[in-house]
Amino acid sequence: MLNNIGFALQFLALVFLPMLIIWQLNFGFELLWMPSLTIAGAVAFWIGHMLRERGGSPDA
Numbered sequence: 001m002l003n004n005i006g007f008a009l010q011f012l013a014l015v016f017l018p019m020l021i022i023w024q025l026n027f028g029f030e031l032l033w034m035p036s037l038t039i040a041g042a043v044a045f046w047i048g049h050m051l052r053e054r055g056g057s058p059d060a
Helices: 002-026 033-055
Strands: none
Touching: 002 033
8 A cells, every 4th residue: 555655655756846847948937846746746756656655566
């Protein structure tokens, strides 16, 4: 279960970050949002990594 949640978090972070760049290039937003949301995406990816590590292999 933890493995699946971790995978979902990592997947969402890897989809969200490129979409964030595309949104910034096309529409733009205030300067503070880009680094804040990038850090949030990195933290979500790190939490997903920790959950996958704790969840063990799906075969176990």
